[in-house]
Structure formats: structure tokens, C-alpha cells
Amino acid sequence: MNLILFGPPAAGKGTQAKRLVDGKNMVQLSTGDMLRAAIASGSDLGQRVSGIMQRGELVSDEIVIELIEGRLPEAEAAGGAIFDGFPRTLAQAEALDAMLAGRGAKIDLVVRLKVDDEALKTRIAGRFAESGRPDDNPESFVIRLNAYNTQTAPLLPYYQAQGKLVEVDGMGAVAAVAAGIDAAMSPT
Numbered sequence: 001m002n003l004i005l006f007g008p009p010a011a012g013k014g015t016q017a018k019r020l021v022d023g024k025n026m027v028q029l030s031t032g033d034m035l036r037a038a039i040a041s042g043s044d045l046g047q048r049v050s051g052i053m054q055r056g057e058l059v060s061d062e063i064v065i066e067l068i069e070g071r072l073p074e075a076e077a078a079g080g081a082i083f084d085g086f087p088r089t090l091a092q093a094e095a096l097d098a099m100l101a102g103r104g105a106k107i108d109l110v111v112r113l114k115v116d117d118e119a120l121k122t123r124i125a126g127r128f129a130e131s132g133r134p135d136d137n138p139e140s141f142v143i144r145l146n147a148y149n150t151q152t153a154p155l156l157p158y159y160q161a162q163g164k165l166v167e168v169d170g171m172g173a174v175a176a177v178a179a180g181i182d183a184a185m186s187p188t
């Protein structure tokens with residue numbers, strides 16, 4: 001199964017993706033993690049994206065599409081991908097559909113984690129205090145939320161039209177959200 005975990009920054013996508021990796025035979029494909037790894041390694045790519053990420057803006061479609069494309073064989077071998085933080089623009093969504101179609105695969109399900117903006121701000125403040133992730137600072141977070149609302153949320157009708165969109169309440173405890181995702185993945 002190929003699943004997209006969809007939602008604003010700090011909605012819990014990464015936490016839930018990791019749980020699915022542990023519980024099911026799937027690979028987490030987080031473009032944010034891939035970009036942070038590139039920055040940590042000091043590569044050319046890392047140097048190109050580090051300022052953009054720190055400000056909370058989106059990096060170019062070409063960069064993230066290429067990162068994802070390189071990881072599709074691994075996900076295929078494992079029995080499925082959990083896309084976490086990708087796609088974030090319509091161009092990325094269309095490229096993903098095309099890449100998967102070229103491999104005889106498709107997106108099976110898009111789970112939207114719904115969390116209200118106030119709760120996101122509280123979570124981000126906690127995460128910033130804990131991990132010091134540079135783009136969790138309040139100024140960058142406003143830009144990230146704005147990028148979500150203007151560039152990423154418009155993907156919801158795209159997946160809705162394909163009949164793939166399921167909404168899960170992301171406000172509860174991790175286990176409750178996990179149960180909601182499990183139910184969406186295996187409807188009775």
C-alpha cells in the first residue's frame with residue numbers, strides 16, 4: 001500500500017509514519033528528513049536548501065521530486081511507502097502520480113490529519129524548546145503554516161476527486177490518532 005500522510009507542520013505525520021514503519025512492512029519517505037540529512041552531511045544540496053528551510057519556505061519541486069524518485073525502488077521492495085511531507089504542491093502530486101504509474105503503482109490512500117492552528121502553535125513551541133529545530137521558531141512557523149495553507153491544502157480537492165481522501169482527527173493522543181489511521185487503512 002502507498003499512503004500519504006497529509007497535514008500541516010506538527011500535525012503528527014512523522015510520529016504516525018514511524019509507528020506504521022514499526023507495525024507494518026512499509027518505508028517512511030520524509031522529504032524533510034532527507035533534506036535535513038543533506039544539510040547535516042554538508043553536501044551541495046544541503047548548502048543550497050539550508051537557508052530556505054530555516055526560513056520556513058518550500059524548496060523547489062525539482063529537488064524533492066528527485067529525492068523521492070530515488071527512494072521509490074526501496075519502498076516498492078518493502079511493500080509500500082508512507083509519504084510524509086510530500087507532496088506539498090500540485091506539481092509534486094502530479095509528478096508522484098506519474099512516477100508511480102510508470103512503475104505500475106499508485107497512491108492508495110491519503111490520510112489528512114486534522115489539527116487546529118492553536119494546537120499546532122503549542123506543539124511547535126514545545127518541539128522548539130525540546131529539539132531546537134531551527135525552523136520551529138515562531139517566525140518560520142508562521143511562514144510554514146502559510147505555505148501549507150496556500151500551496152499544500154489545495155491538494156485536498158485533487159485527492160478528494162480521486163476518491164482517496166480520508167480525514168482523521170489529529171487532536172487526540174498518539175494512540176487514538178493511530179487507531180483512526182488504522183481504521184482508514186483497513187475499512188470494515
Ligand code: AMP
Binds near residue numbers: 032052
Ligand atoms: P518537514 O520536516 O516535512 O516539516 O519539512 C521541513 C522543511 O523542509 C519544509 O519547511 C520545507 O522547507 C522543506 N520541505 C520538506 N518537504 C518538502 C516538499 N515536499 N516540498 C518543498 N519543501 C519541502
